[in-house]
Amino acid sequence: xxAAILAQSLVKRYGDFTAVAGLDLxxxxxEFFGLLGPNGAGKSTSIHMLSSLVQPTSGRAxxxxxxxxxxxxxxxxxxxxxxxxxxxxxxxxVWENLRFSxxxxxxxxxxxxxxxxxxxxxxxxxxxxxxxxxxxxxxxxRALDIARGVxxxxxxxxxxxxxxxxxxxxxxxIWRFIAQLRAETDMTVLxxxxxxxxxxxxxxxxxxxxxxxxxxxxxxxxxxxxGSDIVEVSADQPESVRAELEAVLGPARVxxxxxxxxxxxxxxxxxxxxxxxxxxRVRSVVVRRPNLNDVFLWVNQ
Amino acid sequence: MKARPGLWRPVxxxxxxxxxxxxxxxxxxxxxxxxPLIWLFVIGAGFEATVGGGEGSYRSFLxxxxxxxxxxxxxxxxxLSTVYEKESGVMRMLVIAPFAHRWIVFAKMQAAAIxxxxxxxxxxxILAVLGDxxxxxxxALLALGIFATAYACAGIGMLVAAFSKTLDNFAAIMxxxxxxxxxxxxxxxPVGNLPGALGIAAHLNPYTYGVDLLKHALPQPTGHDSDFAxxxxxxxxxxxxxxxxxxxxxxFSREQAYAPxxxxxxxxxxxxx
Numbered sequence: 043x044x045a046a047i048l049a050q051s052l053v054k055r056y057g058d059f060t061a062v063a064g065l066d067l068x069x070x071x072x073e074f075f076g077l078l079g080p081n082g083a084g085k086s087t088s089i090h091m092l093s094s095l096v097q098p099t100s101g102r103a104x105x106x107x108x109x110x111x112x113x114x115x116x117x118x119x120x121x122x123x124x125x126x127x128x129x130x131x132x133x134x135x136v137w138e139n140l141r142f143s144x145x146x147x148x149x150x151x152x153x154x155x156x157x158x159x160x161x162x163x164x165x166x167x168x169x170x171x172x173x174x175x176x177x178x179x180x181x182x183x184r185a186l187d188i189a190r191g192v193x194x195x196x197x198x199x200x201x202x203x204x205x206x207x208x209x210x211x212x213x214x215x216i217w218r219f220i221a222q223l224r225a226e227t228d229m230t231v232l233x234x235x236x237x238x239x240x241x242x243x244x245x246x247x248x249x250x251x252x253x254x255x256x257x258x259x260x261x262x263x264x265x266x267x268x269g270s271d272i273v274e275v276s277a278d279q280p281e282s283v284r285a286e287l288e289a290v291l292g293p294a295r296v297x298x299x300x301x302x303x304x305x306x307x308x309x310x311x312x313x314x315x316x317x318x319x320x321x322x323r324v325r326s327v328v329v330r331r332p333n334l335n336d337v338f339l340w341v342n343q
Numbered sequence: 344m345k346a347r348p349g350l351w352r353p354v355x356x357x358x359x360x361x362x363x364x365x366x367x368x369x370x371x372x373x374x375x376x377x378x379p380l381i382w383l384f385v386i387g388a389g390f391e392a393t394v395g396g397g398e399g400s401y402r403s404f405l406x407x408x409x410x411x412x413x414x415x416x417x418x419x420x421x422x423l424s425t426v427y428e429k430e431s432g433v434m435r436m437l438v439i440a441p442f443a444h445r446w447i448v449f450a451k452m453q454a455a456a457i458x459x460x461x462x463x464x465x466x467x468x469i470l471a472v473l474g475d476x477x478x479x480x481x482x483a484l485l486a487l488g489i490f491a492t493a494y495a496c497a498g499i500g501m502l503v504a505a506f507s508k509t510l511d512n513f514a515a516i517m518x519x520x521x522x523x524x525x526x527x528x529x530x531x532x533p534v535g536n537l538p539g540a541l542g543i544a545a546h547l548n549p550y551t552y553g554v555d556l557l558k559h560a561l562p563q564p565t566g567h568d569s570d571f572a573x574x575x576x577x578x579x580x581x582x583x584x585x586x587x588x589x590x591x592x593x594x595f596s597r598e599q600a601y602a603p604x605x606x607x608x609x610x611x612x613x614x615x616x
Contacts, residue, residue, distance in 0.1 A: 090605055095438055096598050119348060119441035125604075129435035133364060145356030146440035148348035190436070 044107030046230035051101035061087040063253035076241035077234045084253035085234035122196035126203045132176040147194040161189040181212030198230045238334040268332045273303040277324045357450035375462045379409035407557035408530030417462040421455030422500025445592035455497035485560035491580040492553030498587025505594035549583040552576040
């Protein structure tokens with residue numbers, strides 16, 4: 043069976059600006075894949091190319107074995123895309139938006155209705171069913187955008203920054219919805235986000251930077267490969283203690299008043315002695331488990 | 344292989360949504376009717392007072408012109424909603440749906456034309472009640488004229504929509520598209536009276552032929568004041584509609600037509616410039 047998503051040396055240039063500089067991806071059926079990176083790294087442009095909406099400058103892409111440029115309609119038939127910005131019609135109600143979307147996918151009305159009612163219930167939009175989208179909260183609107191994206195039961199779902207701009211409770215709710223959707227279908231999900239902690243549940247993640255993948259793998263393995271705990275030392279004058287610390291802990295990553303270290307091995311006694319000798323010159327010394335953020339930060343070091 | 348999705352439901356969806364919105368926007372519907380009536384009463388009466396002529400003769404000359412006006416504004420504003428949809432992002436739902444993008448143009452043109460026909464019918468009823476319809480109205484030709492003019496006007500609107508990125512320049516569109524198209528037609532005066540360049544512009548204006556066709560259908564008691572044969576009118580309108588569809592469809596098959604939808608890439612693009 044062909045891969046759900048395949049990209050080979052995808053490039054997109056706008057004039058002199060290179061948005062995506064040679065993207066290679068192979069995502070298996072049913073996989074939950076995270077494309078991670080800072081704003082402007084080329085995540086959205088990559089999604090737009092994979093979903094047939096933007097023509098690559100060079101390279102090629104396939105979705106479910108179908109070339110995105112040779113047969114864009116067949117590609118769009120198999121995918122759902124939740125854009126970073128809403129695609130909803132604010133003048134229409136929740137139900138009218140879903141009905142409109144169902145018709146665009148040539149679904150019989152009865153099927154749209156059954157599916158829409160299920161999604162409205164799943165996403166807790168019952169009370170807003172007949173209210174205009176303009177009256178929905180940001181989180182509800184995003185939930186409806188996702189419902190719209192999966193109404194036609196796509197084989198591959200693209201989620202472009204699904205939680206951007208939402209408050210924490212809404213973000214958690216959106217993640218619960220996505221988990222529920224994944225539990226009831228076997229669809230492939232390609233997610234982009236710059237909240238790296240949200241990608242911890244992905245089967246695999248890839249870090250994209252400057253339009254190119256710089257690292258990919260399973261989140262746990264990537265964190266494990268980082269090898270050690272992270273030591274964070276905060277001080278009023280970090281530069282004054284940097285040399286002493288680097289002699290023991292290795293090169294530091296400086297972030298405002300904090301120095302972060304990735305010591306080759308964890309030596310509690312040495313760290314205690316070091317803390318002792320620095321005394322009041324440091325405010326705190328914290329040892330913690332690494333996470334995906336650390337992977338990303340050290341990769342970009 | 345999955346069966347290809349059909350096109351009837353999507354095209355129907357776009358038309359239905361535009362008509363539902365038109366119906367809900369009572370202000371838009373009302374102004375679509377009031378605008379031509381103001382022209383009929385105010386300009387009609389004003390000109391009659393200025394240039395004289397028989398009682399009601401200029402007003403009756405204006406009847407096909409104001410019918411055309413209702414169609415022109417209805418179809419043009421309908422087609423221009425495409426630009427609003429690009430800006431507000433609703434167009435995302437259409438571009439990601441499984442059909443070639445020329446069908447968006449097809450559906451929006453249908454929607455614009457049908458809502459223009461609907462507005463024309465409402466105006467027709469009012470004109471009939473007011474007694475402004477000529478006794479020898481050719482109903483079949485009128486129906487043909489309304490539809491043909493509506494599609495041609497939807498074509499003008501679609502061409503504008505296909506090439507403009509935002510509605511910020513809506514005032515410019517009013518000034519440089521809608522008003523010239525309206526004034527440089529036979530709506531207010533016979534085209535034959537227009538001198539030089541204006542006359543040429545009027546002959547190049549597809550809407551002129553729509554008004555002319557309506558004049559054939561709504562003949563004045565004083566005799567024909569149409570400028571062309573109705574078959575020529577119909578041929579020009581049909582030809583222009585097809586051309587406008589082809590050009591707009593070509594434009595919409597290119598991603599540049601959707602510029603506002605892909606914010607990030609476009610911001611990046613403008614940064615690069």
